[in-house]
Amino acid sequence: MLTLTSLSISFGGLRVLDNLCLTLPASGIFGLIGPNGAGKTTVFNLITGLLTPSSGTIEFAGQRIDGIAPYQITRQGVARTFQNIRVFKEMTLLENVLVALGDHPRYSALSVLLPLRRYRQAELREESAARELLSRVALADKSGRLAGTLSYGEQRRLEIARALATDPKLLLLDEPAAGMNSAEKQQLMKEIVKLDDGGLRILMIEHDMGFIMGLCHQIAVLNFGRLIAQGTPEAIRTNPEVVEAYLGRDEDNGSRLDGAES
């Protein structure tokens, strides 16, 4: 579904991604991990069109998406959340989701001006769709609050609801569990599993190893812009190169990546 082919990008003299080749398998949750500065968020920015690769191609659902406008990529079915939260803070939760519900050709700019019954009905339909999405992330009871008043974890959940509102085929989650307490993490894991069961493909960046090992079927590891390993959580956990990237070389004992946060 998503294929990155020899993707490279440099900022000034710094080669942030170097010849990255990555293919998302046909099913399962996919994790992208690596130390800080490895280029993970850059990969997301390239996929969603915020950055243009210096070389290489990105294919989604059989079509090249590198070089086209970000909003068109979203319309083709790629949605994302952000590492540094980007909810619309001074809008209500409901409005946040409504914005993302998208342009519908059946009501154009003109029909907004006319007192059409169909326009009203479309608005009502959208509102109930938005409420439904909010209840999926357990925020329905706060739909009238301003998004800026939510806790960190709640804002991350709102971002997921908003991303889902664009009706994606592929969802990119950038550190979805950051700033959440363990109860919230458990809840989020359940929700992500449900999305996966519903047929949505998920690509996730996360630093919480317990979270990522528990959820992902496949994991790719980036270090200094290169792919250093790809495989099942088991294989990644014991891969010596990965362990070295995270913990540094240790002569004395075999270090291991366990549930601990990196």
Place this chain on the structure above:
Amino acid sequence: MEWLESFWATYSTLMLSVGTNILLALSIYLTLSCGLLTVANAAFMGLGAYAAALLSLNSGLPFYLNLLAGSSLSALVAWLIGGPTLRLSGVYLAMATLAFGEVMRILILNSERVTGGALGLNGIPQSAAWYDIAAAVGFTLAILLRLAGSRIGRTMTAISQDEIATELMGLNVRTYKLLAFVGGAALAGLAGGLNAHFTFFISPNEFGFERGVEILAMGVLGGTGSPWGAVIGGLLITLLPELLRGLGHYRPLINGLVLIVIILYSPKGLWHLLSYSRRSAPEAVSD
């Protein structure tokens, strides 16, 4: 009734100015609500004013058609310069639109054959009646209120808060910005046309930097959260100097002080102050 007649005789120009100023405030509200700091509205006002006035003076076309032509010309020019300039943001966008405004003013100033240059245009027919202006304000306000509550208004608010997030919701941010810019220019052009047809006389300096700042002040003081904010801003900036008339020499001083106090205590505008006290009321309404 006699009281009303004498009131109108004294204040009719002021009342008409209130109307056109509200239109101008609404014109900058459109771009401000997208988070765009453009200050070309005075130039678009001038463009609309000159185009409509020249048509009234030189062609036999009906008044309303001339107004429409002035407003359309402003919109067209905005559409042409919007493509390149709206790539900018923040102070850079302000600088670019400011420069455009100056270019327009100097262009009008130096096209003496057509525009009369520094002497301005004299003897414009006073075709704009109070009901024309009232209707223009009423219609515009109704449309903008409708837009503000619609998906278009929501999208504009979203753009003002986070452009990148809005784009990644699948919305074409550039189109929305251009829509706001062109719409604002059309409104400013309309206000200019109306204004020219009751003041009888226009000159290039009316549409310079000072006017631009005045329009911006109306938008910002009133607040960009709702079209009502622009109405409040337009009223305030037009009427405050009149209310302070008794202060003689101290009038501009006190006028400025009042504006500073307002912006200090309600940086998001007067409308925000009003709507905030409503919003923070108990939450029972929302669900």
